[in-house]
Amino acid sequence: MDHTVDRYDLGIVGGGQLGRMLALAAAPLGLRCIVLDPDPACAAAQVADTIVAPLNDAKALHRLVTSAAVTTFEIEHTAPAVLSSLEDTGATIRPSPRTLAVVADKLRQKETLREAGLPVPVILARTAPGRSSWTHPVVQKSRFGGYDGRGVAVVPGGEDMPLPGDTFVETAVEIERELAVLVVRDTDGVVDAWAPVDMVFDSTLNLVSDVIVPAEIPEEVRRRAVEISIATARVLGEHGLVGVLAVELFLDRSGRILINEVAPRPHNSGHITMESSQCDQFEQHVRAVLGLPLGSTALRTPAAMTNIVGPPHSHSGAYRVIGRRQVLADPTAHLHLYGKPAVRPGRKMGHVTCTDPSTADALSRARTAAAAVAFAPSAQAKGDVQ
Numbered sequence: 418m419d420h421t422v423d424r425y426d427l428g429i430v431g432g433g434q435l436g437r438m439l440a441l442a443a444a445p446l447g448l449r450c451i452v453l454d455p456d457p458a459c460a461a462a463q464v465a466d467t468i469v470a471p472l473n474d475a476k477a478l479h480r481l482v483t484s485a486a487v488t489t490f491e492i493e494h495t496a497p498a499v500l501s502s503l504e505d506t507g508a509t510i511r512p513s514p515r516t517l518a519v520v521a522d523k524l525r526q527k528e529t530l531r532e533a534g535l536p537v538p539v540i541l542a543r544t545a546p547g548r549s550s551w552t553h554p555v556v557q558k559s560r561f562g563g564y565d566g567r568g569v570a571v572v573p574g575g576e577d578m579p580l581p582g583d584t585f586v587e588t589a590v591e592i593e594r595e596l597a598v599l600v601v602r603d604t605d606g607v608v609d610a611w612a613p614v615d616m617v618f619d620s621t622l623n624l625v626s627d628v629i630v631p632a633e634i635p636e637e638v639r640r641r642a643v644e645i646s647i648a649t650a651r652v653l654g655e656h657g658l659v660g661v662l663a664v665e666l667f668l669d670r671s672g673r674i675l676i677n678e679v680a681p682r683p684h685n686s687g688h689i690t691m692e693s694s695q696c697d698q699f700e701q702h703v704r705a706v707l708g709l710p711l712g713s714t715a716l717r718t719p720a721a722m723t724n725i726v727g728p729p730h731s732h733s734g735a736y737r738v739i740g741r742r743q744v745l746a747d748p749t750a751h752l753h754l755y756g757k758p759a760v761r762p763g764r765k766m767g768h769v770t771c772t773d774p775s776t777a778d779a780l781s782r783a784r785t786a787a788a789a790v791a792f793a794p795s796a797q798a799k800g801d802v803q
Contacts, residue, residue, distance in 0.1 A: 425451040427703065428485030430472060432459035434755040434765065435491035435683050435699075438691075440465040442699035448707070452491075453481045458758035475499045482508045489660060489706045490682050493521040494562055511604075511706040512681045513657025520653070520681050524560045524585045527678075533652040535645060536675050538667075542586040545578045554589040569623065590675060596632055596666040597686035598646035601701050602658050604708045608650045611694055611714045613642045614686055616665070621729070622763050627784070628689045628722040629776050634668070641674055642666055649679060661702040663687060685724070685765075692751050692770045693720040718772045721780035723787040725754070725767040733761040736792040739803045743789040749773060750786045760792040 427443055429436045432454030440450040440461055450465040457469045468484075470477030473496040482488045482503045488510045500514035520526050527537050538556070545557050552574040559568030560583045570579045571589060578584070595618065600610045613634065617627035632639065646664040653662065663684030665677040687698035696704075696712025704711055727733075736759070744752045754767035769786040773779035 425449045425466070425485040426487070426707065427451075428481045428488040429453070429461070429465070430478070430481065430488065430490045430495050431492035432456065432461035432465070432467060433491060434460045434757070436461035437464055437755060438688075438699045438753075439489070439491060439683065439703060442697070443703045446700075446703065446709075448703065451481065451484055453477055456758070460755045460757050463756050472496075473499070479503060482510065487511055487706050489702070490517065492682070493517055493680070494564075497521065511657075511659040512653075513659070515657040516653055516681050519656050520679060522560050523558055523563070523678060527587070527676075529656075530649060530652060530676055530679075533648075535649060535652065536673065538590055538675055538677075539588040540585060541588055545580070545584040545586050548577050549573070549575055549586075551575075555586050556589050557584050557586055559584050590667045591670045593668045593670045593672075594632075594634075595677070596634070596642055596668055596674075597628075597684070598642050598664045598666065599684065599687040599690065599698055600646050600650045600662050600664065601660065601698075601705050601711060601714070602650045602654050602662065603705045603711055604659055606651075606654055607711065608647050608654075609711060609714050610643045610647055611687070611690055611698075612716045613639055613666075614689060616686055619726075622726065624724070624726075624763075624765075625685050626724055627780060628686050629780055630689050630693050630720055631716060631776070633776070638668060638672070638674065642668075645674055645676065649676065653679070653681065660705045661687065661698050688753070688768055689720050689722040689770055690714075691753070692772055693718055719774055719776045719779060720770055720772045721776055721783045722768050722770040723780075723783040724765055725769065725787050725790050727760045727762045727764040727766060727792065729762050731760055731762045731792060732794050734759050735795040736760040737795045737803075739791040739793055740789040741803060744769060744786040747771065747782055747786055749779070750782065752786070752790075754790075766790075766792065 426448040429452040432452040437460040452461045497514045497518040595616045613632040615629040615632040619626040663680040667675045683698045690697040751770045771779045771783040
């Protein structure tokens with residue numbers, strides 16, 4: 418998409434599905450967006466103007482930041498030092514590159530939260546040895562760049578550490594369930610939170626398969642999860658956090674809540690807010706970083722969301738979507754396809770959210786709907802929209 422204007426309201430580092438949905442949320446507010454992404458056919462390119470360059474390209478970041486009133490992120494894998502220098506010259510970047518510097522290094526992230534008195538898994542080693550010297554399972558994590566199941570490995574005692582590069586080791590948590598709380602912090606330091614969600618993980622792909630709201634947890638656990646997440650936003654507020662913050666949590670078998678990791682941007686666990694909440698995470702992030710009044714995080718309806726990913730034995734490349742009619746035959750189903758230029762096994766291609774007073778029914782229908790979506794090689798699937 419190319420309708421270049423003199424000045425954009427919002428610049429976005431990254432043009433994936435999160436950048437796409439941020440631009441879509443900005444449009445009804447009459448706001449114009451430009452994204453930076455190395456792929457000219459990225460998901461956001463269909464709905465926003467695009468600068469095509471690597472996410473850490475200094476000249477491209479300068480062009481993005483100087484083209485927009487405010488710059489934000491949909492991905493942490495960029496160049497905090499370059500952005501910090503731009504911020505020092507007066508550019509408005511939210512969240513601040515200082516937030517990014519803390520969060521993008523997952524070891525520094527954990528240590529910052531631990532030093533603030535927040536509950537995190539115990540860090541056993543700041544540098545992973547070649548071979549585990551522990552007699553029990555531990556978790557090896559990449560300090561930089563891991564996402565969607567990459568950069569995390571559970572290592573049995575005495576075995577080789579499988580992840581290359583700069584990694585650290587933390588204790589393995591006996592997980593009862595995985596939760597997330599989305600919070601938002603505005604330019605005045607006001608923090609608000611959405612209802613906690615349950616996250617269900619695909620054990621093969623090691624990424625979120627389903628999200629359910631409200632989480633089926635006791636009220637005390639709910640209260641504590643929100644309390645910890647708001648406190649996390651306030652800690653990161655000292656490093657310039659403005660906007661949405663996703664806080665992924667472990668509830669362990671003894672009832673403790675521990676912070677797994679955080680992301681200072683909209684997040685897969687928050688897509689469900691598009692149907693379940695008064696104001697969804699994307700509009701809320703736009704409001705927050707542009708200094709607009711925050712919307713309500715109140716829950717409108719219980720809901721369940723299922724990710725649509727490229728099947729394990731999918732072809733890789735251009736595709737045609739099949740199954741829209743079957744999904745949309747359910748009047749409570751909301752289909753979101755990301756417009757990515759190519760499918761490949763395990764790649765997030767979209768999601769389906771279903772609403773229902775019963776979260777069990779909503780989840781069943783969301784899974785059925787997501788399973789109906791298929792990706793045929795583009796040359797083999799022609800004709801009407803299916």
